Amino acid sequence: MADREAVEQEERTSLAEELGVRIYIMGKEYRVPAGLTIMKAMEYAGYKFIRGAGCRAGFCGACGTVYRKEGEYKLRFAVACQKLVEDGMFLVQLPFAPAPRVSYDLEKLRPTENVLLKLYPELARCVACNTCTKACPQEIPVMDYIQAALRGDIKRVAELSFDCIQCGLCSMRCPADIKHYHVAQLARRLYGRYLAPKAEHLAQRVAEIEAGRFDEELDRLTRMGKEELSKLYEARQIEEGVGV
Amino acid sequence: MITSGYPDSMRELIALVEATRPERLKTSPPRMSAKEREEILREWHPDYKAGTKRPLSIGPSKGELVPHEVADLLEAYPLISPEEVDLSQIDYDVDVLIIGGGGAGTVAALWAYYEGIKPERILIATKLRWGDSNSIMAQGGIQAADRPEDSPAIHYLDIMGGGHYTNKPELVRALVTDGPMIIKWHESLGVMYDKNPDGSFVEKHGGGTSRMRMHSAKDYTGMEIMRALRDEARNIGIPVVEFAPAVELLMDDRGQVAGAILFNLETSQYLVVRAKATVLATGGFGRLHIQGFPTTNHYGATADGLVLAYRVGAKLRDMDAVQYHPTGVAYPEALVGQLVTEKVRGMGAMPVNRHGEAFVYPLEPRDVESAAFIRECYGRGNGVETPTGMRGVWLDSPMIEELHGPGTIKRELAAMWRMFNRFGIDMAKEPILVFPTLHYQNGGVEIDEHGWTGVPGLFAGGEVEGGVHGKNRLMGNSLLDYNVFGRRAGISAARHAKVAKLGKLSLEHIVAYSKMLAEAGINNDRKAPLLLPEYRGERALARSLKIRI
Numbered sequence: 001m002a003d004r005e006a007v008e009q010e011e012r013t014s015l016a017e018e019l020g021v022r023i024y025i026m027g028k029e030y031r032v033p034a035g036l037t038i039m040k041a042m043e044y045a046g047y048k049f050i051r052g053a054g055c056r057a058g059f060c061g062a063c064g065t066v067y068r069k070e071g072e073y074k075l076r077f078a079v080a081c082q083k084l085v086e087d088g089m090f091l092v093q094l095p096f097a098p099a100p101r102v103s104y105d106l107e108k109l110r111p112t113e114n115v116l117l118k119l120y121p122e123l124a125r126c127v128a129c130n131t132c133t134k135a136c137p138q139e140i141p142v143m144d145y146i147q148a149a150l151r152g153d154i155k156r157v158a159e160l161s162f163d164c165i166q167c168g169l170c171s172m173r174c175p176a177d178i179k180h181y182h183v184a185q186l187a188r189r190l191y192g193r194y195l196a197p198k199a200e201h202l203a204q205r206v207a208e209i210e211a212g213r214f215d216e217e218l219d220r221l222t223r224m225g226k227e228e229l230s231k232l233y234e235a236r237q238i239e240e241g242v243g244v
Numbered sequence: 245m246i247t248s249g250y251p252d253s254m255r256e257l258i259a260l261v262e263a264t265r266p267e268r269l270k271t272s273p274p275r276m277s278a279k280e281r282e283e284i285l286r287e288w289h290p291d292y293k294a295g296t297k298r299p300l301s302i303g304p305s306k307g308e309l310v311p312h313e314v315a316d317l318l319e320a321y322p323l324i325s326p327e328e329v330d331l332s333q334i335d336y337d338v339d340v341l342i343i344g345g346g347g348a349g350t351v352a353a354l355w356a357y358y359e360g361i362k363p364e365r366i367l368i369a370t371k372l373r374w375g376d377s378n379s380i381m382a383q384g385g386i387q388a389a390d391r392p393e394d395s396p397a398i399h400y401l402d403i404m405g406g407g408h409y410t411n412k413p414e415l416v417r418a419l420v421t422d423g424p425m426i427i428k429w430h431e432s433l434g435v436m437y438d439k440n441p442d443g444s445f446v447e448k449h450g451g452g453t454s455r456m457r458m459h460s461a462k463d464y465t466g467m468e469i470m471r472a473l474r475d476e477a478r479n480i481g482i483p484v485v486e487f488a489p490a491v492e493l494l495m496d497d498r499g500q501v502a503g504a505i506l507f508n509l510e511t512s513q514y515l516v517v518r519a520k521a522t523v524l525a526t527g528g529f530g531r532l533h534i535q536g537f538p539t540t541n542h543y544g545a546t547a548d549g550l551v552l553a554y555r556v557g558a559k560l561r562d563m564d565a566v567q568y569h570p571t572g573v574a575y576p577e578a579l580v581g582q583l584v585t586e587k588v589r590g591m592g593a594m595p596v597n598r599h600g601e602a603f604v605y606p607l608e609p610r611d612v613e614s615a616a617f618i619r620e621c622y623g624r625g626n627g628v629e630t631p632t633g634m635r636g637v638w639l640d641s642p643m644i645e646e647l648h649g650p651g652t653i654k655r656e657l658a659a660m661w662r663m664f665n666r667f668g669i670d671m672a673k674e675p676i677l678v679f680p681t682l683h684y685q686n687g688g689v690e691i692d693e694h695g696w697t698g699v700p701g702l703f704a705g706g707e708v709e710g711g712v713h714g715k716n717r718l719m720g721n722s723l724l725d726y727n728v729f730g731r732r733a734g735i736s737a738a739r740h741a742k743v744a745k746l747g748k749l750s751l752e753h754i755v756a757y758s759k760m761l762a763e764a765g766i767n768n769d770r771k772a773p774l775l776l777p778e779y780r781g782e783r784a785l786a787r788s789l790k791i792r793i
Contacts, residue, residue, distance in 0.1 A: 034577060035577055036578065038580050040578070040779070041778055043779040043781065043782075044780075044781035044784070045781065045784060046780050046781060046784030046785070046788070047780070048776070048778070048779075048780055049543070050487060050509045050510060050776075051373075051487070051510075052374055053372075053543045054373065054376035054542060054543060054545055055376065055377075055378075055380060055381045055542040055543070056542065056582075057381055057540065057542075057663075058374065058659070058662070058663055059381045059464070059467050059659070060373075060376050060380050060381070060467075060542070061306075062256055062372070062373060062376055077495055077676030082663065082666055083412040083666070084578055084667075093262070101478065102759040103478065103479045104479060105479065105480065106433070106434060106476070106479070135309060138662070139662075154262065158436060158458055162436065162461075162462065162464070162468075162658075163464060163659070163662070165467070165660050166471065185471060185475050185693055188432030188434065188436055188468075188472075189433065189472060189475060190434065191434065191436060192431070192433070192434030192435050192436040192437075192472070193431075193433070193434035194434075196436065196443070196444050197439065197441070198431065199390070199427075199431065199439065199443045199444050199445055200442075200443060200444070201391055201392060201444055201445075202390045202427055202431070202445070203428065204392075205389070205390040205424045206390075206424045206425050206428050207390075207426060209396065209421060209425065214395060214396045214421070216394075218396060218397055218400060218417050218420075218421065221397055221400050221401065221404075221413075221417075222400075222414065222416075222760055224418050225409075226409040229401070229404050229405070229409055230278065230405065230409065231669045232401055233401055233404065233405035234278055234405075235400075236398075236401065236402075236405075236454040237454065237625055238275075238454050239393060239449075239454060239455045239456055241448065241449050241456045242714065243628075
């Protein structure tokens with residue numbers, strides 16, 4: 001009897017060691033192993049995601065998460081698929097941000113100094129508190145691009161915001177109710193459409209294709225069998241370039 | 245447990261990589277010959293492993309070999325039965341239904357609109373959020389032969405060789421011919437591709453390319469394209485219903501596909517969509533974890549489209565070939581299987597074994613490169629072992645900084661740098677550990693060059709369709725594929741919708757399919773589509789009760 005109790009005690013101890021991390025999902029305690037991301041830890045605990053999981057690799061912004069750690073006053077931000085659980089983490093996911101965007105016709109807009117402010121007038125309410133920047137799980141200088149937007153510097157907004165995964169955490173924290181990531185999307189498209197120089201070689205190639213310049217060669221290639229094609233393939237000249 | 249940076253055992257091995265770096269910067273192993281490529285694939289590529297596939301026992305592609313994981317879904321019973329749904333109550337009555345809200349679906353919607361279908365007569369139905377897809381995760385780039393040194397014909401040859409001449413020629417031709425036009429369309433939508441000061445694109449090599457034609461947007465190429473496409477579709481006002489996967493296609497009494505049954509994941513209600521034309525844009529099968537491999541794919545990549553299409557009589561092709569991306573993360577454990585873009589090798593990083601030796605040409609086609617990594621780890625015992633027992637090879641990323649100057653990685657591979665830095669690894673200074681990961685469904689639903697599946701009313705674009713890449717896709721051709729065939733499927737669907745006349749809606753085809761399954765002796769214990777993979781912990785699942793609440 002005593003042996004069995006000892007074994008059971010040992011099992012309990014090893015389980016407690018294995019599940020060494022306490023996390024609080026919306027306030028409720030779960031014990032999980034160390035070394036898991038927040039997303040995998042929630043699944044370990046028994047959650048099956050419908051919302052709050054997307055690409056699972058840090059690119060889609062579906063799993064924006066806010067948390068505080070025991071004994072800390074500071075609110076922290078992460079994407080659940082790219083952040084390891086830590087002991088004493090109180091967390092909740094914010095899988096949706098109610099931040100309406102403004103529809104526009106890119107062909108009718110021009111990259112003028114006031115275009116961002118015209119579509120998103122609440123930009124002018126920015127008090128430069130930097131809360132947006134602190135909320136960004138991508139560590140983008142959000143406030144800096146909002147300031148650039150106020151100055152009408154579309155190129156700067158586009159460049160600074162480029163790595164944005166559109167999780168919306170910035171806009172959920174903003175005391176001025178700015179929709180940062182929508183402003184940034186607009187700026188990037190204006191930049192790409194109007195300010196970035198056009199690729200002339202591309203326009204030429206499209207014209208050549210439309211004129212049928214490659215048709216005959218492609219006719220011939222599409223009729224070729226494996227033997228003929230493989231001869232051509234093995235004889236290809238590989239263009240010199242980095243990585244080769 | 246180490247949760248930041250490399251353990252000492254791995255640091256010691258990194259010293260060997262550093263020691264050989266100066267020499268390796270000067271020279272690279274040669275490309276393999278055709279014979280060497282064939283041999284290494286046969287011996288080391290997972291596709292050639294015995295016992296991993298079986299011939300389909302029923303349906304339009306009966307007898308064709310597919311992975312067990314795929315066969316299990318195709319030889320499975322429907323989730324719903326006709327008695328459960330009332331087809332006389334139509335929730336959405338549209339011209340064009342697009343199933344899937346990733347790249348292909350969004351492109352199809354835009355081109356259906358350009359082709360003259362009113363926005364409110366289009367519906368995108370998607371399982372997760374609009375944009376949650378492999379499209380948004382693509383990092384390295386998109387191919388298009390637009391430089392004077394290049395041509396669609398050279399692109400064609402690269403693709404056919406990379407695919408072992410198994411590709412469908414007319415699809416490859418469409419891909420290479422439309423490529424430059426697609427990039428020009430993106431340019432007009434404001435996609436911020438990497439450009440030189442004169443406006444020309446920065447273009448690089450990918451595995452198996454003979455010309456530099458990889459267009460990129462840092463290493464967020466897929467995200468940049470996807471968010472611009474989605475933004476444009478939002479401007480146009482194309483309706484989207486999220487968290488509503490299709491669980492079955494609808495047909496009519498004339499044998500045409502006529503819409504779908506959607507399932508609201510949050511309320512468990514069904515929705516009936518009647519559509520004159522339907523585009524399947526459901527993506528691939530990474531989350532089936534073929535042969536137990538980890539995957540780069542998004543949460544919803546569960547092959548639903550294959551199941552739906554197969555039940556209405558569409559043929560599949562090249563489903564025996566699975567793409568394993570050579571460079572999935574092998575360390576840290578929390579990131580295992582996630583993608584390290586091929587652009588890292590495109591910019592000069594070299595694969596290196598545990599002794600610090602280069603062992604393979606860095607940019608072979610993906611299947612060959614993956615096979616070489618597997619041989620190095622399991623055939624030659626030259627892999628690096630992690631604390632959890634996983635093996636991998638080094639990818640010597642600091643070479644990029646040597647070749648292009650300090651700061652290049654943080655600037656041009658921002659996503660990769662950020663991902664590793666979050667786990668205490670600075671890939672500008674330390675190499676990263678990689679091993680092949682399940683990446684792409686090479687095959688899929690057979691289509692013609694117009695994106696038609698051969699079943700009246702059903703079109704397909706993107707990863708769900710097959711034939712474009714044959715048995716092996718090259719880097720940068722999936723982003724191109726979803727644009728080219730998403731567009732063609734959208735246009736074809738729009739044209740079809742303008743003339744189509746629908747009969748009475750029916751689910752008889754699933755009754756017939758179930759009968760066929762029963763006659764083949766398949767037990768009614770498997771259901772499909774899968775919709776979402778199961779990742780709940782074993783301990784939690786063991787105590788799960790099915791109580792309705």
